[in-house]
Amino acid sequence: MIFARVDKELCIGCGACEGTCPVGAISLDDEGKADVDIDVCIGCGACANGCPVEAITVVDSETETDPAEE
Numbered sequence: 001m002i003f004a005r006v007d008k009e010l011c012i013g014c015g016a017c018e019g020t021c022p023v024g025a026i027s028l029d030d031e032g033k034a035d036v037d038i039d040v041c042i043g044c045g046a047c048a049n050g051c052p053v054e055a056i057t058v059v060d061s062e063t064e065t066d067p068a069e070e
């Protein structure tokens with residue numbers, strides 16, 4: 001399964017990813033950090049492309065590698 005992972009240490013809570021996600025998989029958590037519902041995420045990568053601080057990585061849960069770096 002491919003899904004987006006947020007590094008909450010990097011996330012500045014701008015909300016860009018929340019507005020970009022085509023399936024509404026992202027919401028901001030109690031601390032204002034992006035949170036991905038991996039059951040909803042389709043791994044399209046739109047959020048990662050739009051994040052100003054590169055806090056999001058699309059990962060493959062089976063290999064735990066970043067497909068974009070292969």
Ligand code: SF4
Pocket residue numbers: 003004020021022023024025026036040041042043044045046047048058
């Ligand atoms: S990878 Fe696509 S579907 Fe998944 S959270 Fe990001 S924008 Fe939404």
Ligand code: SF4
Pocket residue numbers: 006010011012013014015016017018033034047050051052053054055056
């Ligand atoms: S676009 Fe990046 S910095 Fe903005 S809320 Fe999403 S993960 Fe956080």
